[in-house]
Amino acid sequence: MGNPVVELKNVTKVIKGKKIIDNLSFTIEEGEVFGFLGPNGAGKTTTIRMMVGLMKITSGEILICGKNVEKEFEEALMNIGGIVENPELYKFLTGYQNLMQYARMIKGVTKQKIDEVVEFVGLTDRIHDKVKTYSLGMRQRLGLAQCLLHDPKVMILDEPTNGLDPAGIREIRDHLKKLTKEKGMSVIVSSHLLSEMEMMCDRIAIIQNGKLIDIQKVHDYVAESKQKYFFEVDMENLPFLNISYKKMEKGIEIELEKDEVPDMIQLLIEKGIRIFEVKPVAKSLEDRFLEATTKEEKIHA
Amino acid sequence: MHNLIVNEWIKIFKRPGTIVMIALLILCVIGMAILTKLYNHHVHSEKIQWQQQVRQEIKQDQKQLSETPQTAANVKKDLEQKIAVNQYRLDHNIPPVKESTGWTFIEDCSHLISFAGLFTIIIAAGIVASEFGWGTVKLLLIRPIKRYKILLSKYITVVLFDLFTLAVIFVVSAVLGFALFGTGDGNNVHLSYTNGKVVEQNIFLYLIKSYLLSSIDVIMVSTMAFMISAVFRNSSLATGLSIFLLFMGGTITAIIATKYSWAKYILFANTDLTQYMDGAPLVEGMTAGFSIIMLLIYFAVFQLLAFLVFTRRDIAA
Numbered sequence: 001m002g003n004p005v006v007e008l009k010n011v012t013k014v015i016k017g018k019k020i021i022d023n024l025s026f027t028i029e030e031g032e033v034f035g036f037l038g039p040n041g042a043g044k045t046t047t048i049r050m051m052v053g054l055m056k057i058t059s060g061e062i063l064i065c066g067k068n069v070e071k072e073f074e075e076a077l078m079n080i081g082g083i084v085e086n087p088e089l090y091k092f093l094t095g096y097q098n099l100m101q102y103a104r105m106i107k108g109v110t111k112q113k114i115d116e117v118v119e120f121v122g123l124t125d126r127i128h129d130k131v132k133t134y135s136l137g138m139r140q141r142l143g144l145a146q147c148l149l150h151d152p153k154v155m156i157l158d159e160p161t162n163g164l165d166p167a168g169i170r171e172i173r174d175h176l177k178k179l180t181k182e183k184g185m186s187v188i189v190s191s192h193l194l195s196e197m198e199m200m201c202d203r204i205a206i207i208q209n210g211k212l213i214d215i216q217k218v219h220d221y222v223a224e225s226k227q228k229y230f231f232e233v234d235m236e237n238l239p240f241l242n243i244s245y246k247k248m249e250k251g252i253e254i255e256l257e258k259d260e261v262p263d264m265i266q267l268l269i270e271k272g273i274r275i276f277e278v279k280p281v282a283k284s285l286e287d288r289f290l291e292a293t294t295k296e297e298k299i300h301a
Numbered sequence: 302m303h304n305l306i307v308n309e310w311i312k313i314f315k316r317p318g319t320i321v322m323i324a325l326l327i328l329c330v331i332g333m334a335i336l337t338k339l340y341n342h343h344v345h346s347e348k349i350q351w352q353q354q355v356r357q358e359i360k361q362d363q364k365q366l367s368e369t370p371q372t373a374a375n376v377k378k379d380l381e382q383k384i385a386v387n388q389y390r391l392d393h394n395i396p397p398v399k400e401s402t403g404w405t406f407i408e409d410c411s412h413l414i415s416f417a418g419l420f421t422i423i424i425a426a427g428i429v430a431s432e433f434g435w436g437t438v439k440l441l442l443i444r445p446i447k448r449y450k451i452l453l454s455k456y457i458t459v460v461l462f463d464l465f466t467l468a469v470i471f472v473v474s475a476v477l478g479f480a481l482f483g484t485g486d487g488n489n490v491h492l493s494y495t496n497g498k499v500v501e502q503n504i505f506l507y508l509i510k511s512y513l514l515s516s517i518d519v520i521m522v523s524t525m526a527f528m529i530s531a532v533f534r535n536s537s538l539a540t541g542l543s544i545f546l547l548f549m550g551g552t553i554t555a556i557i558a559t560k561y562s563w564a565k566y567i568l569f570a571n572t573d574l575t576q577y578m579d580g581a582p583l584v585e586g587m588t589a590g591f592s593i594i595m596l597l598i599y600f601a602v603f604q605l606l607a608f609l610v611f612t613r614r615d616i617a618a
Binding site: 015049052053054055056073074075076077078080082083084085086087088089090091092093097101102104105106143146150 | 304305307308311312315316317435436437439440442443444445446447613615616617
């Protein structure tokens with residue numbers, strides 16, 4: 001991986017005597033999609049708000065492309081495009097007028113650039129309609145267009161898929177993939193939708209109670225050799241089975257390597273057990289995530 | 302900075318509410334024009350004997366002046382002024398304007414300035430608070446522009462909006478006034494009474510000056526509304542309190558001033574700078590310099606509060 005684009009160094013945030021973020025440090029590299037995962041109230045939004053300068057940092061520092069967010073605000077923010085939670089736009093303006101608002105605030109954003117961005121997010125047909133007539137998905141796309149105007153190096157998206165339907169979520173995901181691949185942008189996404197993050201991100205940081213619990217590559221997380229498989233079977237002849245399994249309501253769960261699956265099926269048939277369905281139980285990020293966060297809680301308790 | 306102000310201006314004028322405000326303002330001027338036209342007395346005959354009438358007025362006023370008790374300083378000043386101006390008319394052969402002309406109509410319309418001030422306050426109270434209300438503040442403040450610049454552009458826009466409403470009243474009343482009542486007989490000078498002397502003034506300059514002076518309280522109250530808006534992020538509070546003070550502040554201050562001399566430190570004791578041009582100040586010993594300094598102090602305090610709170614605030618929710 002390339003250079004660090006975003007660096008958090010011992011970032012702490014205290015609000016009214018309460019430590020919301022506790023000594024958070026991590027680095028985000030060029031061209032990666034970085035997921036920021038945690039239960040509600042873990043401090044995801046607070047961290048993101050400190051990155052974009054909406055909130056002051058109590059101690060520590062955040063560097064965006066080497067510029068300190070607090071001391072060199074303008075230089076640092078030149079490199080950031082962001083949506084913090086739902087993109088709230090001016091509803092009484094058209095999509096285009098909204099983009100013009102943001103274009104006027106940064107030097108060198110041309111009309112062609114605006115048209116290009118509008119086309120990229122697929123809003124060309126509706127861009128001259130008032131935003132109040134837009135669906136949530138369209139607003140989300142306009143929000144995305146808004147942060148692409150100045151070709152930022154980092155995109156920061158707080159809960160970008162909140163409230164979107166599956167098609168909308170997929171759309172956002174595809175856009176992000178395109179951006180990182182084609183333009184080499186880094187993307188920081190926060191979410192509590194784990195399955196989503198699994199599909200979008202290269203690396204994921206899990207935070208809880210304002211502390212960093214774990215950072216891992218998604219592939220390490222998901223790709224594990226042994227998996228659980230669910231066999232929907234006739235329960236009658238089960239007692240004759242002499243292997244370890246977990247009894248479920250309509251069948252059994254067995255932990256296996258992929259190669260062992262046909263053998264297992266054969267074994268079951270030989271034992272006279274009728275099989276209706278076999279499917280892998282994906283050990284999803286969700287399981288991992290819950291494992292990681294509950295472990296942490298146990299330590300605290 | 303220029304672009305930021307353009308942005309704010311667009312945000313104000315793309316809302317239907319603003320268009321309604323401007324339309325109401327124009328309707329008010331039209332309404333005043335109709336009323337003036339209906340009740341305009343045609344008193345051409347009096348023009349010939351105006352000298353006699355003015356002499357009569359002077360006599361009456363002098364009589365009243367001698368009967369007025371020493372304590373009513375304000376009334377006395379008013380009378381003295383009236384006498385001096387009338388005497389000047391006799392000496393220099395300037396007949397009083399009895400008929401409405403375009404010029405007097407513009408002057409009459411200056412009463413609409415507080416009404417226009419209402420709209421400026423609504424804009425000032427909303428310009429920061431609505432961004433919080435709409436949630437758009439999050440996208441606004443993550444531009445590579447320091448927060449104080451954004452706030453400053455908003456304040457400048459408020460002042461520009463106030464000047465814009467003044468211009469609307471002035472221009473619309475001028476167009477209507479000259480169309481309906483003509484330009485008068487050419488004797489269009491304003492006689493003002495300053496430091497015990499009567500001075501002739503160009504009527505156009507006089508009108509501009511009186512429009513600007515009348516909007517000092519509007520600007521001050523708008524600044525306060527802007528401050529409340531930036532500090533508390535609540536446009537209802539800012540609008541309510543400011544409009545209440547705009548219309549009641551003067552009265553309340555006057556009541557306090559009858560009993561306590563510290564009333565002179567209240568904002569509204571100082572917003573009316575015309576009190577130093579004609580008539581007595583609210584509290585004995587107040588001067589124009591004192592008032593200007595008080596206004597500057599209030600202004601600085603409002604701005605300091607607005608800017609300190611706005612630039613340091615954590616944007617949550």
